[in-house]
Amino acid sequence: MSCSPDKGVVRHRFCISKGMASKAVFSLFGAGVLSLAFAQGGFPPSPVTPSPGRAINYPLRTIQHDAFKPGEKLTYVVHYGWIDAGEAVVELKKSDRDLQGREVWHAVGTGRSLGAFNAFFKVDDTYQSYFDAQGVFPWIFDRKVSEGGYEFTQNYIYTQNQREVKTQEDKVYKVPGSVQDMLSAFYYARTINYSTAVVGDVYTIETFMDGELWPLRMQFMGKETIKLRNGKYKCLKFQPVVQEGRIFEGNDDLNVWITDDGNHIPVLAQAQVLVGSIKMELASYEGLAHPIAKE
Numbered sequence: 001m002s003c004s005p006d007k008g009v010v011r012h013r014f015c016i017s018k019g020m021a022s023k024a025v026f027s028l029f030g031a032g033v034l035s036l037a038f039a040q041g042g043f044p045p046s047p048v049t050p051s052p053g054r055a056i057n058y059p060l061r062t063i064q065h066d067a068f069k070p071g072e073k074l075t076y077v078v079h080y081g082w083i084d085a086g087e088a089v090v091e092l093k094k095s096d097r098d099l100q101g102r103e104v105w106h107a108v109g110t111g112r113s114l115g116a117f118n119a120f121f122k123v124d125d126t127y128q129s130y131f132d133a134q135g136v137f138p139w140i141f142d143r144k145v146s147e148g149g150y151e152f153t154q155n156y157i158y159t160q161n162q163r164e165v166k167t168q169e170d171k172v173y174k175v176p177g178s179v180q181d182m183l184s185a186f187y188y189a190r191t192i193n194y195s196t197a198v199v200g201d202v203y204t205i206e207t208f209m210d211g212e213l214w215p216l217r218m219q220f221m222g223k224e225t226i227k228l229r230n231g232k233y234k235c236l237k238f239q240p241v242v243q244e245g246r247i248f249e250g251n252d253d254l255n256v257w258i259t260d261d262g263n264h265i266p267v268l269a270q271a272q273v274l275v276g277s278i279k280m281e282l283a284s285y286e287g288l289a290h291p292i293a294k295e
Contacts, residue, residue: 057161060100061135061178065191067264070094070105071287074265078111079279085117088280090186092287095130100161103133107183121148129183132160136188141181156181156208165208173208180207185216190264194220194236202241217241218256225295226257226268228281233267234260234293262290 070092078086088111095106109127113120125147130140143154155168158179165173180188185207192203197220205216221237235257254271258264267282285292 056163058163058177060102060132060161061137063135063191065136066289067190067262068092068187069287069289072289073286074282075284076280077283079281080117081276083117084114086111086113086123087283088112090183092187097130097139099130099132099139102135104130104139105133106130107187109183109186123147127183129181131181131184131187135160135178136184136191137178138181138184141183143182154210158208167211171211173211175208175213176206178206179213180205180216182207182209186266189216189218190258192264194264197236221255223260224257228268230283232295233257234295235267236260236264259293261293263288263292265292 073089073091076088076090077084078088088109090107090109093106093108095104097104097106107127107129109125111123111125113123123146126142126144128140128142129138131138137160138156138158139160140158141154141156145152153168157166158164158175158181159166160178163175163177163179165175165179167173185205189203189205199220199222201220203218203220205218207214207216217240218238219241221239223235224237225232225234236259238256238258240254240256254269256266256270257268258266265282265285265288266280269280271278
């Protein structure tokens with residue numbers, strides 16, 4: 001399959017250049033990673049022109065959850081073929097911020113390229129989410145990206161009680177209640193009760209990123225025990241529901257395994273893309289809320 005030099009798209013599939021192939025490695029993780037992996041395709045919400053008068057004050061969600069706690073730290077290695085191409089770290093901390101009278105937790109995700117891959121496509125990304133400890137939805141999201149010489153920053157303010165998001169360009173968007181950012185979605189997905197899941201069930205998480213609403217759709221594929229470098233894990237397996245024309249060709253080209261325990265930690269994400277195989281594997285963990293389902 002050859003690429004059009006202008007559009008880079010042939011028959012509704014990406015023709016992946018050297019740079020895009022490298023970026024695909026880090027679209028699996030980054031920090032919002034699994035969120036990106038599950039992203040099916042966004043659609044732009046309508047910008048809002050603030051009107052005078054009293055704003056609607058929507059109630060804020062509260063959910064019962066104990067899948068994670070401040071002090072948790074997860075470290076992943078990203079493999080591109082046989083190369084250890086990158087490392088991603090996701091860490092959860094307490095925050096001294098208090099928003100709307102509610103406790104806020106601070107999640108920090110970093111993704112960076114390793115070794116020889118730096119010469120090929122250097123990555124140094126940082127994601128930060130200040131999310132509501134009771135409702136597991138974001139209040140503030142910051143993103144600093146440096147990938148292959150391309151750099152940009154994002155800052156989003158989530159006014160959840162008005163169901164609005166304000167971007168760094170001062171654009172305001174109407175969004176669904178308790179909408180997620182790239183990083184908070186990683187945590188919210190872990191609060192879902194999968195104990196009654198049957199094969200074929202689809203879970204959807206509404207997420208706002210890059211000025212668009214992204215429905216993150218995960219299909220439950222069953223239970224498996226998988227072997228990694230640091231041991232065997234009892235897992236729940238998921239596949240994203242994707243559209244053609246994304247980096248991943250079809251639903252079965254990306255699989256994600258999370259621990260079948262109270263933590264619901266992603267331990268492995270494995271993908272076939274047009275340029276080869278990408279794998280993200282849990283390397284270490286600390287500060288878990290529950291014992292891990294490891295044999």
